[in-house]
Amino acid sequence: MNSLILSVGxxxxxGLFLLFSLFVLLRGHNSPGGGFIGGLIGxxxxxxxxxxxGVEDARRALRVDPRAIGVWGMAIAVLSGLVxxxxxxDPFTGLWLILADLxxxxxxxxxxxxxxxxxxxxxxxxxxxxxxx
Amino acid sequence: MSxxxxxxxxxxxxxxxxxxxxxxxxxxDLASVAGAVASLGVAVLLVGVVLDRGVVAxxxxxxxxxxxxxxxxxxxxxxxxxxxxIIGLAVAVWSLAEIGPDSSRLGYHALFQSLLGGxxxxxxTGDLFNLYVWFxxxxxxxxxxxxxxGRKQAIDGAVKYVTLNLIATxxxxxxxxxxxxxxxxxNMADLRGAVAASPDQGLMTLISMMLMVAFGMKAAVFPLxxxxxxxxxxxxxxxxxxxxxxxxxxGVYALMRVFTLIFVGDIGYTHEILxxxxxxxxxxxxxxxxxxxxxxxxxxxxxxxxxGYMVLGLALMTPLAVMGAVFYLLHxxxxxxxxxxxxxxxxxxxxSSDLYAIGGLYRSAPLxxxxxxxxAFSLAGFPPLSGFWAKxxxxxxxxxxxxxxxxxxxLLVGLLTIFSxxxxxxxxxxxxxxxxxxxxxxxxxxxxRWQMMGPIVALAVMTVAIGAFPSAFLDFATKGAEQLLDxxxxxxxxxxxxxx
Numbered sequence: 001m002n003s004l005i006l007s008v009g010x011x012x013x014x015g016l017f018l019l020f021s022l023f024v025l026l027r028g029h030n031s032p033g034g035g036f037i038g039g040l041i042g043x044x045x046x047x048x049x050x051x052x053x054g055v056e057d058a059r060r061a062l063r064v065d066p067r068a069i070g071v072w073g074m075a076i077a078v079l080s081g082l083v084x085x086x087x088x089x090d091p092f093t094g095l096w097l098i099l100a101d102l103x104x105x106x107x108x109x110x111x112x113x114x115x116x117x118x119x120x121x122x123x124x125x126x127x128x129x130x131x132x133x
Numbered sequence: 134m135s136x137x138x139x140x141x142x143x144x145x146x147x148x149x150x151x152x153x154x155x156x157x158x159x160x161x162d163l164a165s166v167a168g169a170v171a172s173l174g175v176a177v178l179l180v181g182v183v184l185d186r187g188v189v190a191x192x193x194x195x196x197x198x199x200x201x202x203x204x205x206x207x208x209x210x211x212x213x214x215x216x217x218x219i220i221g222l223a224v225a226v227w228s229l230a231e232i233g234p235d236s237s238r239l240g241y242h243a244l245f246q247s248l249l250g251g252x253x254x255x256x257x258t259g260d261l262f263n264l265y266v267w268f269x270x271x272x273x274x275x276x277x278x279x280x281x282x283g284r285k286q287a288i289d290g291a292v293k294y295v296t297l298n299l300i301a302t303x304x305x306x307x308x309x310x311x312x313x314x315x316x317x318x319x320n321m322a323d324l325r326g327a328v329a330a331s332p333d334q335g336l337m338t339l340i341s342m343m344l345m346v347a348f349g350m351k352a353a354v355f356p357l358x359x360x361x362x363x364x365x366x367x368x369x370x371x372x373x374x375x376x377x378x379x380x381x382x383x384g385v386y387a388l389m390r391v392f393t394l395i396f397v398g399d400i401g402y403t404h405e406i407l408x409x410x411x412x413x414x415x416x417x418x419x420x421x422x423x424x425x426x427x428x429x430x431x432x433x434x435x436x437x438x439x440x441g442y443m444v445l446g447l448a449l450m451t452p453l454a455v456m457g458a459v460f461y462l463l464h465x466x467x468x469x470x471x472x473x474x475x476x477x478x479x480x481x482x483x484x485s486s487d488l489y490a491i492g493g494l495y496r497s498a499p500l501x502x503x504x505x506x507x508x509a510f511s512l513a514g515f516p517p518l519s520g521f522w523a524k525x526x527x528x529x530x531x532x533x534x535x536x537x538x539x540x541x542x543x544l545l546v547g548l549l550t551i552f553s554x555x556x557x558x559x560x561x562x563x564x565x566x567x568x569x570x571x572x573x574x575x576x577x578x579x580x581x582r583w584q585m586m587g588p589i590v591a592l593a594v595m596t597v598a599i600g601a602f603p604s605a606f607l608d609f610a611t612k613g614a615e616q617l618l619d620x621x622x623x624x625x626x627x628x629x630x631x632x633x
Contacts, residue, residue: 067153067240068153071149071150071153071154071240071243072150074146074149074150074247075147075150078143078146078147078150081139081143082143085136089195090135090136090191090192090193090194090195091135091136091139091143091191091193091194092139092193092194093194093195094194121273124277125273125276125277128280132288
């Protein structure tokens with residue numbers, strides 16, 4: 001699409017989308033949000049960029065093949081659920097590592113995995129459709 | 134306990150990751166087959182556990198029901214997981230001969246395995262929203278599999294498929310949202326009590342209709358089936374075989390689960406609709422098939438007409454009828470997948486799927502012809518094959534219920550099915566090839582011959598075995614039907630004895 005406003009705006013908006021998607025991902029533990037919606041918002045940022053600059057530029061800006069992002073996301077999500085087998089708990093039971101005020105858990109790892117899986121899957125589909133159309 | 138229930142879902146997903154990382158290489162193909170073997174092992178284990186202990190439930194993440202996500206397996210779920218694993222292995226092996234390096238590099242095996250993971254997830258989950266998530270997993274991976282062939286026709290079919298299925302999932306999501314707003318729970322066992330206790334039964338019936346349309350579209354019942362013949366004849370044969378076997382059955386399974394466990398408050402209304410829907414599905418499917426001349430299109434329309442029998446069993450809602458539906462479901466998956474695999478071999482040998490452009494298979498490939506007869510006649514309901522018992526039970530159940538019209542339609546559709554199968558037989562197998570070709574199995578390379586014929590023979594043997602020793606399978610289906618019609622054990626397994 002040839003629009004100056006869109007192509008200038010997209011450069012700022014894509015960054016904002018990504019930042020906001022990380023915010024939504026992290027707040028998802030106790031409030032509405034999480035990996036799924038975060039991944040969708042992040043993907044929306046790159047979809048906008050691909051509208052403004054074309055799929056080729058969007059792929060270059062992403063640097064990594066979106067399919068690989070999606071698959072690695074799925075790998076991270078599944079592995080975070082399998083870890084609880086080591087503690088002989090039910091699958092996907094959250095394991096916590098608490099360092100002073102910082103609480104880290106396999107739940108967050110799972111959410112990051114879902115974020116990447118959704119992000120990668122949506123971009124794979126949208127880029128493929130834009131290229132065929 | 135929860136691990137036995139989670140592994141049938143996790144193994145395909147892990148396999149998908151491995152297959153993607155190793156894509157395009159021989160190792161990637163083998164990883165897919167190895168994963169399918171592992172899935173089969175776990176599925177056998179699960180069936181063993183269910184036979185031993187009855188309904189088993191596990192809570193993901195250690196969150197107790199109804200707050201966490203529950204995985205449940207009763208006879209029906211366990212059998213569906215096993216049959217999914219069997220089909221998964223058969224098609225994974227068959228794909229080795231069909232899927233070339235191009236599709237393999239694009240991630241065919243990864244998509245195929247995540248599809249299997251999604252199917253297993255849908256069969257095992259005890260949570261309505263989680264079921265929606267598995268539907269999405271299925272939709273995304275099946276879209277990928279549809280376009281991976283890359284031809285223009287395939288993309289056209291895929292877009293129709295995805296658009297119509299998205300409408301179904303949106304409707305499902307809206308229904309689930311309303312249900313959660315009205316009852317405060319989405320755990321299916323918990324919903325049974327909550328829906329029955331709801332003061333607003335009209336709303337519950339409305340929600341049940343939304344879910345009926347959503348699942349009905351997935352199951353391809355009348356009048357929501359039109360996406361199926363538009364898309365099933367376009368992708369790779371391995372893809373359409375696994376779709377034909379498993380995808381619509383997820384919809385049928387969801388209908389059976391929801392309309393025996395949750396929405397049983399107004400059977401006179403909901404199941405009457407299901408009854409008419411099933412009759413029209415059977416008829417339109419079989420009549421649609423009669424007008425086709427493409428191998429896969431005929432088979433696609435027959436999926437629709439056979440779905441009608443399963444929904445009919447559910448609609449009659451007697452122990453015998455539901456037992457027939459369960460049995461039908463299991464028999465049909467094996468038979469239909471096999472027919473699509475045979476269609477794939479026939480295409481490979483004769484160079485086309487248009488029945489008027491091919492022929493001569495009986496003379497030059499008698500083994501394939503013999504193997505076609507088994508599932509084809511089973512589909513039409515010839516004794517002593519598996520389809521005969523499936524149809525027999527359904528027709529018997531409708532006669533017991535004094536539903537003369539229903540029984541008549543069921544028999545008529547069986548007769549018309551024979552017509553279509555005879556058409557394929559006469560055109561593809563019996564008559565000489567119009568170009569004078571002599572398509573023989575020996576033309577295939579040795580490895581491809583084994584990879585393609587091995588699964589076909591195995592599935593045909595299963596069809597014959599079910600037909601020859603029906604009592605074990607009928608007993609199993611009877612137990613499954615009892616659990617569906619009296620879900621006390623199901624509810625108790627999920628929520629614990631106290632809340633029964």
